[in-house]
Amino acid sequence: MLSKKRIIALLFMLAMIATMIAGCGQKSNQQSNSATGSKDKQLRLVFVTPLIGHPVWLVAKEGFDDAAKKFGFQGDWVGPQGIDANAMIQQIENAIASKADGIITMALNPEAFQPVLEKAQKAGIPVVIVNSDAPNAPRLAYIGTDEKNLGTIGAKEIIKKLNGTPAKVITMQSTMDAKVANKMREAYEEELKKTPGTEILARESDNSDMMVAVQKFQNLLRTYPQANVIIGVAAEVGPAAAKVVEEMGLKDKVTIVAIDDMKETVDYIKSGVIYGTLTQNFYRMGYQAAQLLVENIKEGKKPAQQVIDSGTIFVTKDNLDTYKEQMKKW
The missing domain is CATH 3.40.50.2300 (Response regulator)
Structure with a gap:
């Protein structure tokens, strides 16, 4: 027959074992929940x-x-x-x-x-x-x-609008090393040059700054009074060109084709200063x-x-x- 002390000791040991088992079970559940949380976590x-x-x-x-x-x-x-x-x-x-x-x-x-x-x-x-x-x-x-497709579409619309008149072109983009803009501009030029008499008068950049673009167009349109086409391959170019063209009274002489659909661009299309824009999605x-x-x-x-x-x-x-x-x- 077990003594009272031995019974108490045995009960204590059993309690300790039960606690350890419970502890192991809780840790396992936490790992399981953590794994589930990782799988379903918000990206x-x-x-x-x-x-x-x-x-x-x-x-x-x-x-x-x-x-x-x-x-x-x-x-x-x-x-x-x-x-x-x-x-x-x-x-x-x-x-x-x-x-x-x-x-x-x-x-x-x-x-x-x-x-x-x-x-x-x-x-x-x-x-x-x-x-x-x-x-x-x-x-x-x-x-x-598709840069080539965009430039080709834009050039064909310009040719259609000019209806046989050779294009005398000024282009502007954000930076001269912008790969996308260069491909678009090259596609424009390639298609336009299929029409005899086409001239590229100037290729300029504005560092995506509307005021820089405005100042450059003020100078460019004085330097090249024969210009009848402005092509923008940066979003701010169209509105900048339109502002200067309108101020200089050249609305009926210069065809502006822009890129993207900034509010200013859309407003100038509505008023007829910008002929059209190529939207990128x-x-x-x-x-x-x-x-x-x-x-x-x-x-x-x-x-x-x-x-x-x-x-x-x-x-x-x-x-x-x-x-x-x-x-x-x-």
């Missing part, structure tokens, strides 16, 4: 834009934000106020360091962006590039405008880039195409009321 996607407050890129933000609501991810919108490739690269570095689940960006300078995009790949972070590609860099997909870039990342991260799905044309529409007075709905269909 965080970072969009590194080249111009954080620019009206055109805010259209991409609208698409990105709509995708966040639809697919339930946290969307971070970051980037510099002015064109600055180094600042963008630093923001991508920050996204990698903070363990973002996916990154969307524009490869402003493909060669300069290559190392940081490779770093994202090594960290297991998928990247979708929009608007300006880095074809040699690792990326899940590229969504952007920034909404689609923001929305579809995010969708591709979510599907890839959650389902392992890869896009059917690695290069996706986001589409271009030539907008004039005739389709001002309908083009936006058209751009949301793809």
Whole structure:
């Protein structure tokens, strides 16, 4: 028969064993819950834009934000106020360091962006590039405008408008090393030069600054009074050209073809100072880039195409009321 002391000791040991078993069970449950939480955790996607407050890129933000609501991810919108490739690269570095689940960006300078995009790949972070590609860099997909198609469409509309009169052309873009703008401008020029007598009078840049563009057009239109066409391959160029053309009384002489659909551009189309604009589908870039990342991260799905044309529409007075709905269909 066990003594009272031995019974108490035995009961104490049993209690200790029960506590240890319970403790192990709780730890296991916590690990299980943690694993489930990791699997179902909210994704965080970072969009590194080249111009954080620019009206055109805010259209991409609208698409990105709509995708966040639809697919339930946290969307971070970051980037510099002015064109600055180094600042963008630093923001991508920050996204990698903070363990973002996916990154969307524009490869402003493909060669300069290559190392940081490779770093994202090594960290297991998928990247979708929009608007300006880095074809040699690792990326899940590229969504952007077919630059040659845009320039060709714009040039054909100019030729149609001039109705046999040779084009005397001034072009303007953000920077002279902007890859996308250069491809668009070259496509314009290639198509326009099929018409005898076409001259390219000047190629200028404005660093995405409306006031710089206005000042340059004031000088250019005095230097080249024969100019009858202005082509903008940066969003601010159309409104800047329109302001100067209107002030100088050249509305009926100079045909302005812009790019993108800033409010000022649309207003000048309504008043007839800008003939038309080539819209790039920034909404689609923001929305579809995010969708591709979510599907890839959650389902392992890869896009059917690695290069996706986001589409271009030539907008004039005739389709001002309908083009936006058209751009949301793809």
